[in-house]
Amino acid sequence: MDKEDPEYYPFRWKVADAFExxxxxxxxxxxxxxxxxxxxxxxxxxLFNGDNDVETAEPTTTSTGNDTSPSTGDDTSITSSxxxxxxxxxxxxxxxSSxxxxxxxxxxxxxxxxEQIAATQPGYIIDMAPDGIRLMGGVPTDDTANDAIRIAETxxxxxxxxxxQIVDTSxxxxxxxxxxxxxxxxxxxxxxxxxxxxxxxxxxxxxxxxEAQIWSVVVTGHTDSLGEAVDNQRLSExxxxxxxxxxxxxxxxxxxxxxxxxxxxxxxxxxxxxxxxQANRRIEFVVTQG
Numbered sequence: 548m549d550k551e552d553p554e555y556y557p558f559r560w561k562v563a564d565a566f567e568x569x570x571x572x573x574x575x576x577x578x579x580x581x582x583x584x585x586x587x588x589x590x591x592x593x594l595f596n597g598d599n600d601v602e603t604a605e606p607t608t609t610s611t612g613n614d615t616s617p618s619t620g621d622d623t624s625i626t627s628s629x630x631x632x633x634x635x636x637x638x639x640x641x642x643x644s645s646x647x648x649x650x651x652x653x654x655x656x657x658x659x660x661x662e663q664i665a666a667t668q669p670g671y672i673i674d675m676a677p678d679g680i681r682l683m684g685g686v687p688t689d690d691t692a693n694d695a696i697r698i699a700e701t702x703x704x705x706x707x708x709x710x711x712q713i714v715d716t717s718x719x720x721x722x723x724x725x726x727x728x729x730x731x732x733x734x735x736x737x738x739x740x741x742x743x744x745x746x747x748x749x750x751x752x753x754x755x756x757x758e759a760q761i762w763s764v765v766v767t768g769h770t771d772s773l774g775e776a777v778d779n780q781r782l783s784e785x786x787x788x789x790x791x792x793x794x795x796x797x798x799x800x801x802x803x804x805x806x807x808x809x810x811x812x813x814x815x816x817x818x819x820x821x822x823x824x825q826a827n828r829r830i831e832f833v834v835t836q837g
Contacts, residue, residue: 655689656689656692656710656712656714659713659714659715663713664685664713664715664717664718667683667684667685667718668683668684668685668815669684669685669686669718669719669721670684670685670686670718670721670723670725671684671686671695671698671721671723671724671725672684672725672727673695673698673699673702673724673725673726673727674727674728674729675703675726675727675728675745675748675749675752676728676730676745676748677744677745677747677748678707679707679708679709680699680703680706680707680708680709680748681708681709681711682695682696682699682708682709682710682711682712683711683712684712684713684721684725685712685713685714685715685717685718686712686713686714686718686720686721687714687715687716687717687718687719687720688714688716689714691714691720691721692710692712692714695710695712696708696710698724701755702726702751702752702755703748703751722835723833723834723835724833724834724835725831725833725834726752726831726832726833726834727829727830727831727832728745728748728749728829728830728831729815729826729827729828729829730745730825731822731825731828732744732825733745733828733829733830734786734828736773736828737774737782739768739782739785739786739788739789740789741789741790741793741830746793749790749793749794749797749832750793750797752794752832753793753794753796753797753798753799754797756794756799756803756834757797757798757799757800761836762803762834762835762836763803763804763805763834763835763836764794764799764803764804764805764832764833764834764835765805765806765807765832765833765835766787766788766790766791766794766804766805766806766807766830766831766832766833767783767787767807767808767809767830767831767833768782768783768784768785768786768787768788768789768790768806768807768808768809768829768830769783769786769809769810769811769813769814769827769828769829769830769831770782770783770786770810770811770827770828771811771814771818771823771824771825771827771828772811772814772818772824772827773818773824776810776811779811780808780810780811782808782810783808783809783810783811784806784807784808785808786808786828786830787806787807787808787830788806789830790830790832791804791805791806794832811827814827815827815829
């Protein structure tokens, strides 16, 4: 159609007229549709953002909210376990620290009575016999008593060691070792010859003194109170000499050995009984570091 024709009606005008008719005739519907679209878009955004908040909040709620949630039973047990586990090393460390700073370990020896303390001779007293070694005497601490055990095990390897020491802080720290033989059959009555059964333990002591070469030893002989005191004094000297001679024969230098007779003046048991008399017929090797 010719554009100059009065009947000519361009297509764009038709579109414009259509939109004009739509807006004029149906503007309310159009506004409603627009509002519906905008509202739907807004609602979609709200719903979309809300889901994200829930998703990101769940881990936070799970990790920080369990202590107050009904499912805290597992968390409580874990916490308790963690507390127990962490406190165990602390307890161990405290125990270790206590062991390090304590001068003596907790004693396993029974607490002595006042009568036992009064009746106990202070010092290291190592009673020697063929069938074993018995530790006697009073010492101030468990560490000191344990030192006597180590000494006995060193001097008499393989021998059975019986610990009968009395531990109390009233006793002084020993400065010498008293190796004693006080068995009933060590000597016959009124005799100074040592029973052969006891030579082995004397030889073991002699070997240790000879090896050290820094120990001096005083060998003291004793008797019971039967007979005359002057005779007992002479007999005790002979008994001491018999013990000293055995040490020297086993390699102990003679200049390290001193012989002393105490007679009947230093009993360790009652002379009113046969057992007491036999115990008093003894030899003591008093060893010091020279």
